[in-house]
Amino acid sequence: MYEGVIIEKLFTKDLRFPTSLNSDGSDAMHTHPDYSCAYVILETNTGQKAHGMTFTLGRGTEVVICAIKALENLIIGQKVQDIYNNFGDFWRKLTSDNQLRWIGPEKGVMHLATAAIVNALWDLWARLEGKPVWKLLVDMSPEQLTSVIDFRYITDVITKDEAIKILKEKEDNKKAREFDLIKNGYPAYTTQVGWLGYSSEKVKSLCKKYLDQGFTAFKVKVGQNLDEDKKRCAMVRENIGSSNVLMVDANQVWCVDEAIDWMKSLAEYKPLWIEEPTSPDDILGHAKIAQALKQYGIGVATGEMCCNRVMFKQFLQAGALEFCQIDSARVGGINEILSIYLMAEKLKVKVCPHAGGVGLCEMVQHLQFWDYVSLSGTKEGKYIEYVDQQHEHFKTPVVIKSAAYMPPTDPGYSSEMFPSTMEKYEFPKGTYWQELANNK
Numbered sequence: 237m238y239e240g241v242i243i244e245k246l247f248t249k250d251l252r253f254p255t256s257l258n259s260d261g262s263d264a265m266h267t268h269p270d271y272s273c274a275y276v277i278l279e280t281n282t283g284q285k286a287h288g289m290t291f292t293l294g295r296g297t298e299v300v301i302c303a304i305k306a307l308e309n310l311i312i313g314q315k316v317q318d319i320y321n322n323f324g325d326f327w328r329k330l331t332s333d334n335q336l337r338w339i340g341p342e343k344g345v346m347h348l349a350t351a352a353i354v355n356a357l358w359d360l361w362a363r364l365e366g367k368p369v370w371k372l373l374v375d376m377s378p379e380q381l382t383s384v385i386d387f388r389y390i391t392d393v394i395t396k397d398e399a400i401k402i403l404k405e406k407e408d409n410k411k412a413r414e415f416d417l418i419k420n421g422y423p424a425y426t427t428q429v430g431w432l433g434y435s436s437e438k439v440k441s442l443c444k445k446y447l448d449q450g451f452t453a454f455k456v457k458v459g460q461n462l463d464e465d466k467k468r469c470a471m472v473r474e475n476i477g478s479s480n481v482l483m484v485d486a487n488q489v490w491c492v493d494e495a496i497d498w499m500k501s502l503a504e505y506k507p508l509w510i511e512e513p514t515s516p517d518d519i520l521g522h523a524k525i526a527q528a529l530k531q532y533g534i535g536v537a538t539g540e541m542c543c544n545r546v547m548f549k550q551f552l553q554a555g556a557l558e559f560c561q562i563d564s565a566r567v568g569g570i571n572e573i574l575s576i577y578l579m580a581e582k583l584k585v586k587v588c589p590h591a592g593g594v595g596l597c598e599m600v601q602h603l604q605f606w607d608y609v610s611l612s613g614t615k616e617g618k619y620i621e622y623v624d625q626q627h628e629h630f631k632t633p634v635v636i637k638s639a640a641y642m643p644p645t646d647p648g649y650s651s652e653m654f655p656s657t658m659e660k661y662e663f664p665k666g667t668y669w670q671e672l673a674n675n676k
């Protein structure tokens with residue numbers, strides 16, 4: 237298959253959207269984010285193009301672009317057949333270059349760059365197969381699926397054979413679940429009501445807007461000022477009612493004991509989870525918080541900045557999280573994310589993907605759909621995050637119906653942006669940024 241198809245070119249784009257102007261996406265730690273991405277376009281000798289990205293917040297995107305360029309040599313000239321026949325091996329080559337790995341390994345900017353490239357490789361594979369990524373994954377046999385994963389460093393929790401066994405056990409009702417997914421979609425929760433920089437009036441009207449659309453779960457940002465948090469949580473609770481779900485997200489601002497005390501004060505508003513209460517690297521800290529908040533019915537959620545499968549493994553092993561928030565633009569792309577899903581399934585932790593960023597909703601839905609059809613087999617108590625931003629730049633934006641993500645049918649990873657978007661928002665030469673510079 238794909239005989240003679242070679243990856244010939246790799247283009248990068250530094251795309252930045254001025255979201256900080258309206259506080260869209262703001263939280264206690266990232267008060268003025270400009271939603272951005274390091275975007276990759278691959279082109280084959282047959283003229284097939286594929287698109288991938290990793291999410292950034294503005295400044296620093298140029299550093300990720302530089303890291304993508306450092307990996308370029310490992311991609312250009314590769315036969316696609318060789319990549320997809322042994323994708324696990326190829327993924328290891330990409331993450332283990334014996335000189336480059338020194339500036340990772342498998343973390344930080346290098347791993348963001350890996351994610352952008354690997355996302356484009358999956359978009360390419362799905363386009364060559366004429367399927368959306370979720371369907372490509374669903375149609376793989378357990379053996380094929382596990383062949384894309386590098387199990388190094390995680391075999392103490394899950395081996396390839398165990399993973400195959402778990403996937404085989406779920407094969408019986410796959411068709412019925414796929415049918416259900418196509419008909420009913422997958423539940424979403426919204427963060428759009430709760431960006432920290434939004435006024436109370438705006439939060440109130442957004443609660444109404446999303447309630448009217450059928451949303452039943454709402455996330456708000458906390459962590460800068462306890463009195464303000466109490467007021468905001470009380471207001472959102474009052475607006476969404478007692479039977480709907482509230483989540484809160486502190487984006488890493490607290491120390492461990494501070495997180496526990498702060499959350500005890502917010503317990504009366506009955507949040508389902510506290511997200512990123514402290515440093516994303518503090519496994520035992522999260523475990524302590526999880527233990528202390530159990531009696532209040534508050535779970536710990538984290539993962540949007542967890543750097544790789546090894547860290548996820550330890551979070552899962554330590555009982556440090558109840559909601560595992562994989563992110564489609566972090567860790568080393570789909571290959572590594574699949575291993576995290578498999579570990580979460582084995583250790584019985586719910587995966588609720590993170591999607592607050594550019595293109596994250598578009599990509600992450602594919603993974604959760606696969607999880608439902610092929611792995612966990614359930615949507616029970618799980619959601620995909622939804623933010624209502626920047627979808628207009630995508631050729632195949634997410635489709636939300638009655639607060640549920642509906643599975644796409646177009647081939648690929650839903651990651652392609654319009655050329656007009658690139659012309660306008662490429663930094664610094666896009667028309668938007670040029671005009672801004674000239675007006676200054």
Ligand SMILES: C[C@H](O)[C@@H](O)[C@@H](O)[C@H](O)C(=O)O
Nearest residue numbers: 261262263266269427591592
């Ligand atoms: C800066 C970003 O908007 C974050 O606040 C966002 O990803 C957030 O943590 C989320 O959970 O959606």
Ligand SMILES: [Mg+2]
Nearest residue numbers: 485511512540
């Ligand atoms: Mg978050």
